[in-house]
Amino acid sequence: MESKIDFLNDKYAKLILKSTSVPKPANDISEETGIPLGTVYRRLEILKNAGFLQVAGHIEDGVKVKTYHNKPKRYHISNPRISFLLEIIQKNPAISYRDIQKISGYPFGTLSNSLSNLQKDSRIIVKRSSRRTHYFPSHTPPTEFPVLINLRKETAKKIIMFLVDNKNGTYSDFKKCTNKAPSTVSLTLTNLVEEKIIKRVSGFQPHFELQDVQFVQNILAKITPSNIDKMKDRFADTFSYF
Structure with a gap:
């Protein structure tokens, strides 16, 4: 399903994120990337809901224009650390903090900060219990937890x-x-x-x-x-x- 695209490998998502390094409307993104406008709109909606894009609007010649801008590079998918953490969680839904740390090898402070920002950006879902904390890909339905x-x-x-x-x-x-x-x-x-x-x-x-x-x-x-x-x-x- 298109709503569950693999952001790490989807060519359209990569092109759109690269194109939106500066705020840009959908028409300009389509023209720059060569992606059909309908596909651009669908990907923009998915990327926005997943927390990859900031959306703003302005009036141009009396018409409201919506622009899309990717997130700061520090927590962007192009950041190798962020990409690696997302890949670990995508391949291991419900993985615990301890096991992410074992696989990644990142220091606890670095890992905690990165996971916290990924959660704030809605790129992952975090479910805490009295015993453990579990991490899920952002598209995981709560019924599957x-x-x-x-x-x-x-x-x-x-x-x-x-x-x-x-x-x-x-x-x-x-x-x-x-x-x-x-x-x-x-x-x-x-x-x-x-x-x-x-x-x-x-x-x-x-x-x-x-x-x-x-x-x-x-x-x-x-x-x-x-x-x-x-x-x-x-x-x-x-x-x-x-």
Whole structure:
């Protein structure tokens, strides 16, 4: 979808951001870049909503003209540090501060300041809890937050993936597939039910199912296989808190 373009690789976005180093109306941007005017307007709207552009207006010959100007270079996408941080977050939605620091290697002061400015510019979404802070690409729907966060927890992820593969599972199934203490499995199941990711089905043999299988599968499809594999390898050391 065009509303979810990859700002780091989209050629139209790059041309428009370069063109708007000084305030400029859409017609001038189209003429300078050779991008069709309709495409220019669509990209301008997306870039504005993502926090990349400042918009101003003035009266010219009795007509109101809207101009577009990219953000200061320090926190601009062309800044290598900003580009790298955005790429980390885009490839690892719901990543924690600690893991961004490990991947980037940036000092805590530099990283905190950069992430704070990215949030102010609406380039990323930050969700804080009592235990951790999670960072998301700016286009991530809030409805996906709970699943993405739980995919970064060792026990919760194993339970979710078991249900994706097997459609339903019992408490005993989850103890075996997670190899965790009963108390950890019980607490994780309770949290997943409370967050409406899974549901408990009563009957002769009570079991659990995903609330919305297709919804979870769609989220998993957005995470590249290479990143999933890396997540599996690192869960126990860096992502697990259940």
